[in-house]
Amino acid sequence: MRAAVVTRYGAPEVLALREVARPTPGPGELLIRVKAASVSSGDARVRALRVPEGMGLMARLALGWSGPRQPVLGTECSGVVEAVGAGVTRFRVGDAVVAFRGAAMGAHAAYLCVREDGSVAPKPEGLSWDEAAALLFGGTTALHYLREARVKQGERVLVLGASGAVGVAAVQLARHGGAEVTAVCSAANAPLVTGLGATRVIDYRTEDFTLGDARWDVVMDCVGATDYARCRRVLAPGGRLLRVVCGLGGQLAAPWQGRLSGHRVIAGVAAERPEDVQRLVELARSGEYRAVIDASMPLSRIAEAHARVDSGRKRGSVVVTLEGEA
Numbered sequence: 001m002r003a004a005v006v007t008r009y010g011a012p013e014v015l016a017l018r019e020v021a022r023p024t025p026g027p028g029e030l031l032i033r034v035k036a037a038s039v040s041s042g043d044a045r046v047r048a049l050r051v052p053e054g055m056g057l058m059a060r061l062a063l064g065w066s067g068p069r070q071p072v073l074g075t076e077c078s079g080v081v082e083a084v085g086a087g088v089t090r091f092r093v094g095d096a097v098v099a100f101r102g103a104a105m106g107a108h109a110a111y112l113c114v115r116e117d118g119s120v121a122p123k124p125e126g127l128s129w130d131e132a133a134a135l136l137f138g139g140t141t142a143l144h145y146l147r148e149a150r151v152k153q154g155e156r157v158l159v160l161g162a163s164g165a166v167g168v169a170a171v172q173l174a175r176h177g178g179a180e181v182t183a184v185c186s187a188a189n190a191p192l193v194t195g196l197g198a199t200r201v202i203d204y205r206t207e208d209f210t211l212g213d214a215r216w217d218v219v220m221d222c223v224g225a226t227d228y229a230r231c232r233r234v235l236a237p238g239g240r241l242l243r244v245v246c247g248l249g250g251q252l253a254a255p256w257q258g259r260l261s262g263h264r265v266i267a268g269v270a271a272e273r274p275e276d277v278q279r280l281v282e283l284a285r286s287g288e289y290r291a292v293i294d295a296s297m298p299l300s301r302i303a304e305a306h307a308r309v310d311s312g313r314k315r316g317s318v319v320v321t322l323e324g325e326a
């Protein structure tokens with residue numbers, strides 16, 4: 001089968017399309033024929049070994065020294081069940097599904113195997129393959145952080161980087177939970193984020209949200225553009241700072257920061273939970289949550305897709321399509 005392969009860290013040009021062995025589903029596993037997969041900021045980080053400050057050594061140990069041990073990237077996909085292993089009861093051949101592989105990756109290939117009791121769910125009807133393929137990377141991250149912050153109905157939530165994949169999910173999920181959402185993004189993306197539920201937009205290019213009189217119960221930084229020292233004065237009593245992007249020093253300091261002021265700082269890797277995948281799919285099915293697609297292109301243009309992600313300017317998600325790949 002065809003797959004996009006990375007054997008050494010580097011620029012998008014290190015990606016190559018190769019023939020690799022097609023996996024066989026073991027007991028309890030599904031073989032999915034991939035229709036579409038997102039190219040996430042996580043994929044681009046692994047390809048380039050571009051990790052937050054202080055994490056380089058740990059990243060090489062975890063991912064591979066000179067190139068990723070898992071050469072096929074791709075954290076999430078939509079597709080069709082091609083075959084099932086022994087004992088599979090929840091899915092049948094021909095079912096349309098979405099799957100989240102998270103850090104295990106492997107979705108930039110014509111086929112992949114997932115456990116039926118893992119992060120896989122029926123594809124919501126009415127969504128295109130592209131839309132279904134981009135529900136889970138940003139969605140699971142946003143759900144994790146909003147849950148850790150215990151966001152309550154009526155709280156004021158500011159999402160910094162509201163137009164990225166994590167940001168568009170955070171705006172929708174915070175709003176769905178009854179929060180009042182302020183989105184920080186560039187002016188061009190204001191219509192997008194208000195359409196997703198933000199009631200106020202701050203253009204980060206002309207206004208610094210940390211300098212005004214407004215206060216927030218939760219500040220969620222999805223781009224790594226701020227820290228506790230800068231946010232402290234705009235956090236309400238009991239406020240939480242969510243540092244989705246944070247270097248090693250910030251992660252080590254997080255449990256202690258803000259205590260004297262009655263604040264909390266939350267950082268670290270988002271948990272991968274199958275129940276979050278089911279929840280996001282339910283919300284997508286009922287029209288309360290959707291993916292935003294920045295661009296879609298065939299797998300043969302995977303390097304271009306990575307370059308778009310590297311730009312740091314994508315709105316929502318970049319998707320590659322695998323129609324016709326085998």
Ligand SMILES: NC(=O)c1ccc[n+]([C@@H]2O[C@H](COP(=O)([O-])OP(=O)(O)OC[C@H]3O[C@@H](n4cnc5c(N)ncnc54)[C@H](OP(=O)(O)O)[C@@H]3O)[C@@H](O)[C@H]2O)c1
Nearest residue numbers: 041141161163164165166186204225244269270312313314
């Ligand atoms: N902790 C975890 O477990 C975890 C999980 C998933 C992702 N992440 C990290 O979360 C980050 C976000 O991921 P993503 O996929 O959402 O990123 P992304 O889609 O690449 O974010 C791009 C968006 O950010 C906006 N942006 C850039 N600089 C900004 C700034 N200073 N203020 C406000 N908006 C800004 C851009 O808008 P403009 O073009 O208008 O500037 C663009 O729409 C990544 O660094 C990723 O590695 C962490």
